[in-house]
Structure formats: structure tokens, C-alpha cells
Amino acid sequence: MTRAAGIDVGGTKCLGVVIDLDADLQSGPGVLKQVREATPHASQLVDVLALLAGELGDTDSLGIGVPGLITLHGVMRASPNIAGSVDVAVGPELSHRLARRVYVDNDGNAAALAEWRYGAGRGAKNLWMVTLGTGIGGGQVLNGVVQRGVNGFAGEIGHMVVNPDGPRCTCGRKGCWEVYASGRGLGMLGSGEPGESIIERARHGEADAVTVLEAYARWVAIGLSNITNFSDPDVIVIGGGVSQAADIVLPMVQRWFVETLYSPEQRTHPELRAAQMGEIAGAIGAALLPHFSS
């Protein structure tokens, strides 16, 4: 048995798991242990992670998934949802404290690994995972290896510009994909009505809500088409809050995808699939990081 520990640092809580890497892939990750703590101010983050690592006990590896921009050396350059998170050397400090190797990467990359190995992306050679949450996260698993880029910042697809004169993004630029295709974007397209309400009303066939959801699906599709033009993947897994309404949203996205993709009739399209791993994806993916990163 290979015991792999993973901790997912979220905006409100840190979730830790130990999985058995040798467990049968079909039956899932085999979660051996699960622990959690509230996410502290960034200045206490290493303390809390050390505590959780202690609770997870003696394992063969330890991976941490953190939101935001994480360097190849495990330094958190900036994380919008964690107070005080500018240049926190999570990896080096925790590694020193625990006297063991610690892998730290972006939570989007971790989630991509979890879906690739145990979830909606099983068997994919070139998988993109797109998380449509409050913002948009992303990650690519190519030939079984998560892609980090030369700084560690690959997969920041939420900030691809899709309309340079569009509304301003939280990042300061204009018309990032996340302005339109995140949960926040759905609310904006619906003139402030909460996304859940728009989806619920669209389910009941209310025409104005369907119109808003179609507009949203078009923006989602534009980004997925761009990913496909770049990378030509076989599978794109869609996660985040919106994926819980996959039954109504995904068919709309699929129709718009064909409209927005280059030469759609000349190629096999990537399969668009809803994420399957739920909230635990981040922690399980974090446990996979040390084993499937280049």
C-alpha cells in the first residue's frame, strides 16, 4: 500500500486526506483518513498545515493544493481568497518544519489530477479541467503529467482575454473569460439575479432565464473552444458550482461549442464532461501531485 497524503487549502477550510495509491482505480481513491481545520490568515497557514500533516500521520508522500499563483518552488505569490497571502513560502517552510519533501501546487492542477485519475477524465490523454466557481480555475494533465509551465503559472485560463473592451475583471484587466463564464459572470449576465435562481427558473422554462443561461453558455463555450484550438484535448472536465446544473447547462454549452470552434466538421471534438469528484477532488488531487508532476 502506498499512502499518499493531500491537503486542499480552500477559502474557508483546509481538508486533508490519506489515500491508497495502489487501490483499484475503478473503485476510486480509497480514502483512508480525512481531517479538516479552518483556513487561517496566511501568516498561520504553515502552522495549520503542519498540524494537519501530523494528524494525517506517517505517509509516503505529502502534496498541498493552494489557490492562486504558486511557483515551481511552492511559494504562494498571491491568492485572492486568503488574507495576507503575498509571497508565502508554503512549500519551503513546511518542508523545513516537517523535515520531509512537500509538493505544493495550484488547486486547479490538483483537481485536474483527481478527475483524470478517479473521476470524469479517466483514460484521457490530454485532459483540461475547468472549474467554473466564483472565479475560474484550470489545469491540464497531458500524458499523465500535470502541466505547470516554467514559473508554475500554466492553466490560468480564467484570465484569458475574450473581450478586451469588456467589463473590468477583479484582476484589473478587461474582458477576462472569468468576467463572463464564472458563477459571478452568470450573475452579471442575469443583471444581479443569483445564478441558482436563474438556473431554477430556466429549468421551469421561463424564457428570460433561458435567454440569460444561453448567453452564459455561449461565453463558456468560447473559452472551451479556445482551449481546444490551443491544445486539441480529448476531454474537458467542467467543475465548480455551475457543474451541479450540468444537466441543463452542458447541452447548451455543447451547442455553442460547435458554433465557436474552428473547423468543427474536420475533427473529433473533445468530450465535455461534468466533474464527478465533488468537493474532495482538491484534497485527493493534492495527494496525487507528488506522483504525477514533471
Add this chain to the structure above:
Amino acid sequence: MTRAAGIDVGGTKCLGVVIDLDADLQSGPGVLKQVREATPHASQLVDVLALLAGELGDTDSLGIGVPGLITLHGVMRASPNIAGSVDVAVGPELSHRLARRVYVDNDGNAAALAEWRYGAGRGAKNLWMVTLGTGIGGGQVLNGVVQRGVNGFAGEIGHMVVNPDGPRCTCGRKGCWEVYASGRGLGMLGSGEPGESIIERARHGEADAVTVLEAYARWVAIGLSNITNFSDPDVIVIGGGVSQAADIVLPMVQRWFVETLYSPEQRTHPELRAAQMGEIAGAIGAALLPHFSS
């Protein structure tokens, strides 16, 4: 000596070379032979390629670079600049005719390999090559391997949508990057004035020409930022007609790049470099295809 033959199929001519793969990298590809023929109608393409391969003689490998969408099996699905080019099985037919293995890939991928090995991209771990010609071609060399995607269509970055309600692209969709950032795009932004003339007048400091060129540079930068958000490369090589005015255009692009990139202050930026290999890049890159493809 490893004799690698490559043929670049262009809109007007096919250029064939033999290079010595074992030649010193610093002194370039060591071109041993060079031949050319006019590009025929697609129905005669395999005949002309067989003729050129014969003229190139006995070599250790043969690679072909073709514009357009090329499948992993060497079938040209569609090529905008070659008459009759729908579903031409260039690779299989030529392979059969010559009774030897033939590698066929997109010319953008070939050019990327040439610049990575002998040109502006030497030493890059994660290189993107962007060719700003009549349209826009692209290719990525990651850890020494050209990236093809699951269909063979990776790197079709000219058709990333950057303004979904913008002018129509030749591909039928709206607001593709190529609408703005290709040579044709420069002409459009200059209200029909030829690109060379705009650049020439901007060199002389004529304010209206500088304004047009700045608008063009901004669109170029938006696409390069998107590439960086996706892949986090260390080098982006810019080729094509526009790169011949790199002295005036690149500094503008560089300034806009910082404006349009996500979190520019948090990372090492990719180096933006002008292509160095000139017109022979495609043929040399074609010769490299059999050796640096996955």
C-alpha cells in the same frame, strides 16, 4: 552524419532540404542540399513530393510540413491556400509510393521546431512560435517535443476568439485573433492601407500610422498574453511578415503585453523574440519532425 530530409509545402512553392542532424548546433543546421518545385493542385501534390524526395536522394528520414489542418496520420483535412486540398492522404500515399516512413505535420509546428533547435528559441523549455503572416500559425515545443494534440490540431491559435462580436474571420466565426493580429489584420486596422506602408510611415513618426501600429500591437499582445496564461512558456518566437519590422513592432507589443498579462508583477515573463530562420524555417523544421515529435 544523420541526413534528415524536409519539404515545406507553401502556397506557391515546395522547398526541400537535406540537413545534417549531427552538425554543431551553434553553426546552424548545415544545409547539404536544397531543391524546389511549384506547388501544384492538391491532386498532384503527392507526385510533386515524390519527385522532390527523389531529388533529395537517400536520407535517414523524411518530414513534410503542410499548411492547414493535418491529422496525426498525415491526412490534410483542409488547407486554405492549396486548391483542392480536402482530405488528401499525403502521408499514407507518399509513404506507400516511396516505401518508406514519412512524417507529415502542420507547417506551424515545423517552423516552431526550426526556431527551437537552430534559431531564436534555442534553449527554450516551453516555446511557442507564432507566425503573423496573411493568417496566424502556431506551434509549441515542450521539453523538446512538438505538441500535436489528440487529432493533430493543437496550436491553431489564430482562431482563438478574442472578440466574439468582432468582424468575421475567413473561417466563418467572428473576432478570431487572426482577424486583428495577422498581416491582414494590420491592413484592416489601417483602413486598407498596406501594412508595409503603415510600418514605413510609423518609422518616420507619422502620428496616425503610429496610432494604427499601437492598436495592432495591442491585439498581438492580447493573444500572446492568452498563450502565456495557458502555457506559461519561457520563450515566444514571433515570425511571419510582421517580424521583419520587429525593431519597431516588438517594443510596442512588449509594452502592451505587460498591460494585458495576468499578474505581470508576480512572474518572470516569457521572452518575446523575433524569428531568425527566415523562409527556410519551414523546410528545416520539416526535416526535424520525425526526430522531435511524440
